[in-house]
Amino acid sequence: MERKEMIAMLLAGGQGSRLGILTQQIAKPAVMFGGKYRIIDFPLSNCINSGIDTVGVLTQYEPLVLTKHIGIGVPWDLDLNYGGVSTLSPFVTGNQGEWYSGTANAIYQNIKFIDSYQPEYVLILSGDHVYKMDYSEMLDYHKEKGASATIAVMEVPWEVANQFGIMNTDDNKKIVGFEEKPANPQSNLASMGIYIFNWKELRQALIEDNEIHNDSDFGMHIIPSFLNGGEEVFAYPFDSYWKDIGTIEAYWTANMELAYVVPEFNLYDNFWQIYTNSDNYGPQFVGTEADVNHSLVSKGCQVEGTVENCILSPNVKIAKGAVVKNSIIMENSVVEEGCVLDRCIISEKTTIGRNVRIGEGEDIINENKPKVYNSGISVIGMNTVVPDNVVIGKNCEVGGHTTAEHYENGHLPSGKSLIVEGGTL
Amino acid sequence: MKAVGIILAGGKKSSMGDLASHRNVAAMPVGGAYRAVDFTLSNFSHSGIKKVALITQFNTRSLFDHISSSKWWNFGRKTSGLYIFTPHMLNSDSLSFRGTADSIFQNIAFLKKSNEPYVVITSAEQVVSIDYTDVIKYHEEKGSDITMVCKDLGEADVRDYGVVSLDHNSRMLEFEEKPLFPQQSTISLGTYVIGRQLLIDLLEEVHCEGRFDFVLDILVRYRKKLVVNAYMFEGYWRTIKDVPEFYKLNMDFLNADVRNEIFEANGPVYTKPKDDPPVKYSSTCHVTNSILNGGDIINGTVENSVIFRDVFVGEGAIVKNSVIMEGCTIGNGAVVENMILDKVVSVGEGQQLIGDPENIGVIAKRSIV
Numbered sequence: 001m002e003r004k005e006m007i008a009m010l011l012a013g014g015q016g017s018r019l020g021i022l023t024q025q026i027a028k029p030a031v032m033f034g035g036k037y038r039i040i041d042f043p044l045s046n047c048i049n050s051g052i053d054t055v056g057v058l059t060q061y062e063p064l065v066l067t068k069h070i071g072i073g074v075p076w077d078l079d080l081n082y083g084g085v086s087t088l089s090p091f092v093t094g095n096q097g098e099w100y101s102g103t104a105n106a107i108y109q110n111i112k113f114i115d116s117y118q119p120e121y122v123l124i125l126s127g128d129h130v131y132k133m134d135y136s137e138m139l140d141y142h143k144e145k146g147a148s149a150t151i152a153v154m155e156v157p158w159e160v161a162n163q164f165g166i167m168n169t170d171d172n173k174k175i176v177g178f179e180e181k182p183a184n185p186q187s188n189l190a191s192m193g194i195y196i197f198n199w200k201e202l203r204q205a206l207i208e209d210n211e212i213h214n215d216s217d218f219g220m221h222i223i224p225s226f227l228n229g230g231e232e233v234f235a236y237p238f239d240s241y242w243k244d245i246g247t248i249e250a251y252w253t254a255n256m257e258l259a260y261v262v263p264e265f266n267l268y269d270n271f272w273q274i275y276t277n278s279d280n281y282g283p284q285f286v287g288t289e290a291d292v293n294h295s296l297v298s299k300g301c302q303v304e305g306t307v308e309n310c311i312l313s314p315n316v317k318i319a320k321g322a323v324v325k326n327s328i329i330m331e332n333s334v335v336e337e338g339c340v341l342d343r344c345i346i347s348e349k350t351t352i353g354r355n356v357r358i359g360e361g362e363d364i365i366n367e368n369k370p371k372v373y374n375s376g377i378s379v380i381g382m383n384t385v386v387p388d389n390v391v392i393g394k395n396c397e398v399g400g401h402t403t404a405e406h407y408e409n410g411h412l413p414s415g416k417s418l419i420v421e422g423g424t425l
Numbered sequence: 426m427k428a429v430g431i432i433l434a435g436g437k438k439s440s441m442g443d444l445a446s447h448r449n450v451a452a453m454p455v456g457g458a459y460r461a462v463d464f465t466l467s468n469f470s471h472s473g474i475k476k477v478a479l480i481t482q483f484n485t486r487s488l489f490d491h492i493s494s495s496k497w498w499n500f501g502r503k504t505s506g507l508y509i510f511t512p513h514m515l516n517s518d519s520l521s522f523r524g525t526a527d528s529i530f531q532n533i534a535f536l537k538k539s540n541e542p543y544v545v546i547t548s549a550e551q552v553v554s555i556d557y558t559d560v561i562k563y564h565e566e567k568g569s570d571i572t573m574v575c576k577d578l579g580e581a582d583v584r585d586y587g588v589v590s591l592d593h594n595s596r597m598l599e600f601e602e603k604p605l606f607p608q609q610s611t612i613s614l615g616t617y618v619i620g621r622q623l624l625i626d627l628l629e630e631v632h633c634e635g636r637f638d639f640v641l642d643i644l645v646r647y648r649k650k651l652v653v654n655a656y657m658f659e660g661y662w663r664t665i666k667d668v669p670e671f672y673k674l675n676m677d678f679l680n681a682d683v684r685n686e687i688f689e690a691n692g693p694v695y696t697k698p699k700d701d702p703p704v705k706y707s708s709t710c711h712v713t714n715s716i717l718n719g720g721d722i723i724n725g726t727v728e729n730s731v732i733f734r735d736v737f738v739g740e741g742a743i744v745k746n747s748v749i750m751e752g753c754t755i756g757n758g759a760v761v762e763n764m765i766l767d768k769v770v771s772v773g774e775g776q777q778l779i780g781d782p783e784n785i786g787v788i789a790k791r792s793i794v
Binding site: 274285 | 698
């Protein structure tokens with residue numbers, strides 16, 4: 001068979017636990033973003049727009065929504081006779097099997113897949129990031145530098161450099177040192193988790209590292225072994241929009257920014273389209289009494305109420321008299337009459353009953369998951385039901401089929417979690 | 426499946442004026458994100474009819490662009506799919522299709538090579554959600570030779586349609602095309618079910634006699650020899666017959682019942698996806714009772730209108746009671762009322778385009794106002 005010059009391996013198995021209930025039932029790459037998209041659409045669209053037509057998507061955590069979304073790759077024109085998209089889940093071989101125990105371990109376990117295309121180069125991507133990048137330019141850079149590995153980096157503010165994998169480079173952008181979350185960073189060039197490797201060298205390194213570490217990881221093991229082994233590793237500087245969306249607040253802010261008049265990240269670009277698996281919903285309808293301002297609204301939505309500064313995914317219904325502000329409502333969710341929602345995220349297939357108020361009260365940090373819910377934003381999970389007439393505070397999380405008796409005096413105070421059984425896909 | 430489908434997407438429509446000067450009516454943009462043919466193709470797809478012939482001969486570029494990949498309607502299979510027939514120029518006497526029956530006759534090989542017992546013949550110029558399996562079931566129960574889908578239009582003006590009179594048992598007695606003085610209110614919707622072998626025999630017979638029209642030369646001429654029964658359709662139906670009807674048909678989508686019947690009740694209407702981003706509503710916009718589509722950026726006022734994809738409405742602009750097709754730009758402060766703007770029309774700042782509710786204005790594709 002024909003060789004592929006470069007194929008992409010997209011790591012999409014992570015949970016993204018700092019996104020709380022948003023990733024309780026789905027992997028982080030499957031979380032909706034910007035209304036109609038899921039996060040994985042960005043790297044997948046980048047691949048096809050960069051001319052990479054062979055992509056292995058490595059799944060592990062809650063893969064159902066993700067695998068259904070990707071299907072055979074039709075929306076990205078990745079349904080090809082040779083190449084295209086393949087979802088690669090952990091598997092059993094002989095009489096034993098194992099989970100993907102690290103980022104590099106996941107690639108190690110799929111060496112046969114990569115070998116079958118005999119690529120010269122392998123592009124390693126994460127399914128967690130939102131950005132547009134032409135990987136073919138990065139490959140040209142990689143070749144020009146004669147590198148064994150090239151790592152995309154971007155400048156981050158010095159004060160947060162200690163939260164990233166930091167690359168120390170010489171004047172020629174050759175990486176001379178790498179530190180994971182350094183206390184005293186020598187540089188502010190952060191790794192974006194995008195790597196191009198010469199396959200021959202990477203293959204060798206994966207096999208060798210597997211003997212040493214059973215949770216082989218790119219940042220922890222493979223990159224250091226390339227550097228220690230004297231390989232030519234270069235930094236590829238990138239200075240456009242790139243978001244990791246690690247936290248609830250970052251997720252909320254990144255979405256909200258898209259509704260700006262001229263957003264930093266432009267979805268209205270005909271020459272670098274982002275593709276997604278859109279269901280065939282009808283057109284969106286804005287009713288006679290509706291008032292929609294400063295918002296993004298997707299296909300199939302029926303808006304009869306007031307929507308201000310919101311991102312609505314496809315097929316969302318906002319009933320008459322409901323007032324929704326500063327919120328993100330995901331696919332197939334319904335906000336019934338008389339609701340008042342402020343600063344909340346409603347996940348997919350969820351129903352908010354009549355006259356429910358969310359986002360009221362004092363800004364108290366969540367008592368169970370203070371690291372997740374601390375920005376005043378309340379999050380309602382997937383397939384959740386919130387009964388009529390209840391009030392939910394700030395920094396709350398609600399999941400499952402809740403009923404009136406779950407709410408003491410019809411109230412879930414700020415900082416509380418309410419997770420019950422009954423939410424199914 | 427029991428049937429193959431035939432879509433007759435042939436005709437020229439001078440009544441559509443500029444809107445159809447550059448496109449086949451089957452490719453007419455409808456309802457914000459669709460082409461007329463999507464409704465018929467989706468009906469076939471939802472009815473489980475997997476083998477469909479589309480016969481066409483005028484202005485086919487935009488239609489073929491739209492259906493160049495048939496996978497969006499679940500066609501494009503190994504043993505079935507969408508077959509596109511245009512006049513083939515092999516014989517000196519078949520330069521073009523001389524009528525509906527002739528257009529099927531010239532592609533009779535499609536029927537002969539099939540083995541499904543029935544054929545569903547329909548048009549591509551209508552907005553309707555119909556399950557053809559119900560019509561076929563009725564056809565079998567009644568033991569009909571031909572079943573014609575009909576609708577009672579009540580008080581409406583039926584002078585532009587094929588008007589039928591039926592006996593108490595739904596058998597067609599008379600059929601009058603565009604009657605000057607209609608006596609009935611029941612019309613044929615141009616959708617028929619007929620046995621495949623019977624259709625082959627009839628097409629060969631009429632061809633020998635130099636007759637070419639399915640309605641006149643088969644349906645009407647054979648009405649006493651064959652049993653033609655009417656299947657009464659109760660749901661929403663409108664056809665793109667002229668500009669006023671095209672305008673109404675788009676405006677009908679502002680009605681929740683119509684939207685529900687067409688887009689949800691029997692499954693979605695499939696179309697070729699365009700990957701537009703969501704609609705952006707600015708903080709200065711004011712939108713009521715309207716349909717909007719992907720890629721739109723709205724800064725002004727939009728009322729009682731159907732806005733197709735990628736439309737830009739500037740600040741202070743007012744769009745009322747209008748149908749604005751893909752790619753139009755309405756400049757700041759412009760006013761558009763009671764109009765149909767074809768694709769990629771540009772209305773300059775402060776311009777006024779005001780039509781009459783009784784006589785909707787049309788601006789041709791790529792015009793600059």
